[in-house]
Amino acid sequence: MPASQPIYERIEKQLRRRLAHAADGQAFPSEPRLAQEFGVSRMTVRAALAGLERDGLLERVPGKGSFVRRSAAARPVGTLMSFHDQALALGRTPRSRLLEAEVRPATPDQAAALYPGDDPSAATIVAITRVRMFDDLPVAIERAAFPAALTALLNADLETGSLHNALRRLGLNPSLGTSLLSARTADDDAIELAVAATTPLLVETRSIVDQNGVPLEHTVSSYIADRYTLQVDFNVIE
Amino acid sequence: MPASQPIYERIEKQLRRRLAHAADGQAFPSEPRLAQEFGVSRMTVRAALAGLERDGLLERVPGKGSFVRRSAAARPVGTLMSFHDQALALGRTPRSRLLEAEVRPATPDQAAALYPGDDPSAATIVAITRVRMFDDLPVAIERAAFPAALTALLNADLETGSLHNALRRLGLNPSLGTSLLSARTADDDAIELAVAATTPLLVETRSIVDQNGVPLEHTVSSYIADRYTLQVDFNVIE
DNA sequence: CGAGCAAAGCTGTCTAGACAGCCTATACTG
DNA sequence: CAGTATAGGCTGTCTAGACAGCTTTGCTCG
Numbered sequence: 001m002p003a004s005q006p007i008y009e010r011i012e013k014q015l016r017r018r019l020a021h022a023a024d025g026q027a028f029p030s031e032p033r034l035a036q037e038f039g040v041s042r043m044t045v046r047a048a049l050a051g052l053e054r055d056g057l058l059e060r061v062p063g064k065g066s067f068v069r070r071s072a073a074a075r076p077v078g079t080l081m082s083f084h085d086q087a088l089a090l091g092r093t094p095r096s097r098l099l100e101a102e103v104r105p106a107t108p109d110q111a112a113a114l115y116p117g118d119d120p121s122a123a124t125i126v127a128i129t130r131v132r133m134f135d136d137l138p139v140a141i142e143r144a145a146f147p148a149a150l151t152a153l154l155n156a157d158l159e160t161g162s163l164h165n166a167l168r169r170l171g172l173n174p175s176l177g178t179s180l181l182s183a184r185t186a187d188d189d190a191i192e193l194a195v196a197a198t199t200p201l202l203v204e205t206r207s208i209v210d211q212n213g214v215p216l217e218h219t220v221s222s223y224i225a226d227r228y229t230l231q232v233d234f235n236v237i238e
Numbered sequence: 239m240p241a242s243q244p245i246y247e248r249i250e251k252q253l254r255r256r257l258a259h260a261a262d263g264q265a266f267p268s269e270p271r272l273a274q275e276f277g278v279s280r281m282t283v284r285a286a287l288a289g290l291e292r293d294g295l296l297e298r299v300p301g302k303g304s305f306v307r308r309s310a311a312a313r314p315v316g317t318l319m320s321f322h323d324q325a326l327a328l329g330r331t332p333r334s335r336l337l338e339a340e341v342r343p344a345t346p347d348q349a350a351a352l353y354p355g356d357d358p359s360a361a362t363i364v365a366i367t368r369v370r371m372f373d374d375l376p377v378a379i380e381r382a383a384f385p386a387a388l389t390a391l392l393n394a395d396l397e398t399g400s401l402h403n404a405l406r407r408l409g410l411n412p413s414l415g416t417s418l419l420s421a422r423t424a425d426d427d428a429i430e431l432a433v434a435a436t437t438p439l440l441v442e443t444r445s446i447v448d449q450n451g452v453p454l455e456h457t458v459s460s461y462i463a464d465r466y467t468l469q470v471d472f473n474v475i476e
Numbered sequence: 477c478g479a480g481c482a483a484a485g486c487t488g489t490c491t492a493g494a495c496a497g498c499c500t501a502t503a504c505t506g
Numbered sequence: 507c508a509g510t511a512t513a514g515g516c517t518g519t520c521t522a523g524a525c526a527g528c529t530t531t532g533c534t535c536g
Contacts, residue, residue, distance in 0.1 A: 062516070064498080181469070269486080495518105501512100501515105506507105
């Protein structure tokens with residue numbers, strides 16, 4: 001019965017399409033009704049509805065029913081401005097100094113992010129390391145890793161261009177990502193950044209997937225905290 | 239049977255406590271085993287485990303079993319989960335050491351955030367400064383500022399309670415916010431946090447407004463980077 | 477001794493029913 | 507007419523099973 005994809009996922013996708021052209025606040029068919037419509041148990045319908053509720057597409061009220069939540073700006077999603085755009089917004093010119101651009105074995109972190117489940121020791125990646133600058137002022141050191149299939153990236157304009165634009169020219173659409181934020185001291189990168197070894201850096205470890213959920217990029221950016229700040233706007237749900 | 243709290247929530251809490259003192263990677267009892275232990279159906283156990291997996295405390299591998307994942311705490315920026323709830327979710331006990339709780343003049347940053355447009359020199363605020371701890375391990379130093387009208391906060395349980403719960407009891411609903419992320423070294427806070435002066439800290443400057451756009455809170459949290467990490471999920475827009 | 481196969485255990489999925497608690501609308505009563 | 511009971515629909519919770527697909531273990535056979 002579960003051909004290859006669970007039934008509740010098929011139902012969830014179908015309901016998403018149905019929600020796409022529904023009005024805000026509109027009553028949604030009840031669980032028993034959907035169970036009958038899809039010829040399926042109520043628990044299976046609930047599994048499908050759980051995904052819709054998690055994404056804020058549906059509001060479920062005990063005793064009343066389920067209701068469409070349209071523009072309710074559902075998920076707590078931040079927007080991160082790219083280095084390139086943030087430089088332009090500040091009236092600076094974004095520049096890069098290229099330190100490395102080659103195909104080489106992956107670090108364990110890079111392998112786990114780009115080839116989940118595969119053997120980490122055999123993984124190779126396209127590695128691009130750059131010092132990012134506002135005009136001529138070093139601001140960050142950025143270590144980017146891409147799947148080995150993307151050797152075409154090595155031919156991109158890495159000094160002044162945007163890597164995301166290069167990805168798009170290859171037909172890849174970065175669509176969703178996660179950043180982990182931490183901090184460290186400059187240490188070994190102090191020389192490249194022309195700062196003291198104890199200078200605090202803001203570390204952003206970013207993983208981006210394309211529209212199909214395939215890993216596209218794993219980048220660790222270390223920003224000189226005095227010269228760069230990340231901003232996250234968010235909604236609060238609960 | 240569900241006296242007041244669902245069975246699966248009781249089980250989930252109990253398992254969280256059990257996870258609190260478990261080693262990373264350790265095998266966790268299987269679903270059938272837990273079902274028998276708690277005298278409950280397997281589906282109920284799964285409901286409890288789902289919460290643990292969602293919070294990243296458990297890794298579940300089909301065909302193998304469930305395994306404890308004891309990673310560095312990573313709080314999603316944008317879900318307003320408080321330090322308090324975060325600690326509980328990780329099976330730790332949240333504690334605070336109160337350094338300051340009083341009404342005093344605002345710093346320029348605090349005045350700009352809480353009384354935009356007003357004369358900064360005349361502004362007063364409710365200031366609450368705390369060292370936040372997991373069990374007895376210092377994790378962050380937090381300087382919170384609230385509008386002077388909220389003196390009631392000074393009567394809240396600041397050592398073990400949650401400030402956000404106190405806000406809710408006052409009828410205030412945090413709804414929108416902005417985080418600015420940076421880094422610094424511990425310096426003057428090194429003593430309170432019991433770390434070296436050059437220890438890198440992750441700095442989150444958070445401004446929150448209520449549903450009407452009225453400023454509610456301006457907080458600067460400085461996390462010891464090794465012990466606490468922030469996470470941002472984002473869409474790539476452009 | 478090694479290779480391959482079978483069994484057991486695990487998570488993931490699914491069913492068909494059950495009761496509790498909440499909400500609404502209707503009917504009944506004073 | 508106002509107020510109350512009641513019936514029915516809804517979501518939330520829970521059960522006791524079942525099968526599929528995966529992994530590990532251990533046994534058997536060549």
